[in-house]
Amino acid sequence: METLAVDTEGVDSDIYFDLGFKRLGKGVVGSTPRILSLLSSLLERSVRKNETESETETVNFKDNVAIFHGLRAPAISIRHYIDRIFKYAGCSPSCFLVAYIYVDRFVQQTDVHLTSLNVHRLLITGVLVAAKFVDDAFFNNAYYARVGGVSTAELNSLEMNFLFSLDFRLKVTVNTFQRYCSQLQKEYSDVHQIERPMRACGINDSWPSKSDTQCAPTVSR
Template identity: 85%
Template sequence: MAKLRFEVSIDFFRLAMATLAIDTEGVDSDIYRALGFKELGKGAVGTPRILSLLSSLLEKSVQLNETESETVNFKDNVAIFHGLRVPTISIRNYIDRIFKYAACSPSCFLVAYVYVDRFVQQTDVHLTSLNVHRLLITSVLVAIKFIDDAFFNNAYYARVGGVTTAELNSLEMSFLFSLDFRLQVTVNTFQRYCSQLQKETSDIHQIERLIRACGIKDSWPSKSDTQRAPTISR
């Protein structure tokens, strides 16, 4: 019975992918280009700016949550994403690795960001260093299947993400059901998240210019510490 439910849900997911693919033609071209979507298509050589922005936001979210967890006991509502130990690879290097080997379009990472934000709101999970990597590989996997024309099987993405195929299958199913299979990302939603990322970067640059103008150094946190995540930091 469990196998049948799995196969039915996968068929439903494939139907959703075939009928609800995102159309990014209506997205503001300046913002789209600024995040590295215009110049870099699927399989292109180079690093789109979305990768560094996303990693910075996630790192800041994890840092804020783990600092807060010292005084507040967070409950892990989706234990399957909670690892036993912190991965040795950083969030930034992990995102770069996924982009390098997954051969997906840069837009997948923005859509994955939308999915993680929905997941966090739906489950009230707090991003930590013990769950962020699993959420990343799972959300990117789902985004690839949803918006890209071609993709590898789960066994391949499991190797990329450093998990077993069985584990990634379970993570994918848990993620999909937590989202209620709500995978469609409209043009307006896509542009709103693009603008959000762009605004975060502009705010960060203003803070850095102020720090340099005031000659403040050691008493201030580093660049990565000053970056703030929007709704995803829970």
């Protein structure tokens, strides 16, 4: 399995600072990195667009996709959900962009559209997987399940289906990382581009119990 190493020295410093990657360290309380509001805004627009266009469509989901779809949309908004994950998961801001890249790969691979019924589960799963490959230390699945509002067993299943859908290809190159940074900024500032049909960022990649509540960090791979 390929591991992920994002070389921040290769990323344009202005974009990196603007998105809040270098201002904050892991677990630093205070201001919120801009990447969170940017991602939530784009995802909310994408969900609204996709749901408007699919009102008359009947979709049959495969098992590896259906598991991410709930019966009803969660009460918490995408923005508050992302903020909650950042507040309690303690992962680095880079994890959220990497998670977004993973979600984009997932929707391209499965041909699924982001909706209010699946976006929350895809987010918590994407951040969990990204944290395991980006950060030196991370909380276990039981802790992430509590943060995400799902059971540990459900998150375990979501993670497994997510990884198999990606064919376990989790490597993100510096060029890919920077392209997504630039594309996010562009789509965020360009209303006409945001209003077009989108699944996620739309960048095509070339892929080569008590113990549960303790939530101790682990570095096991």
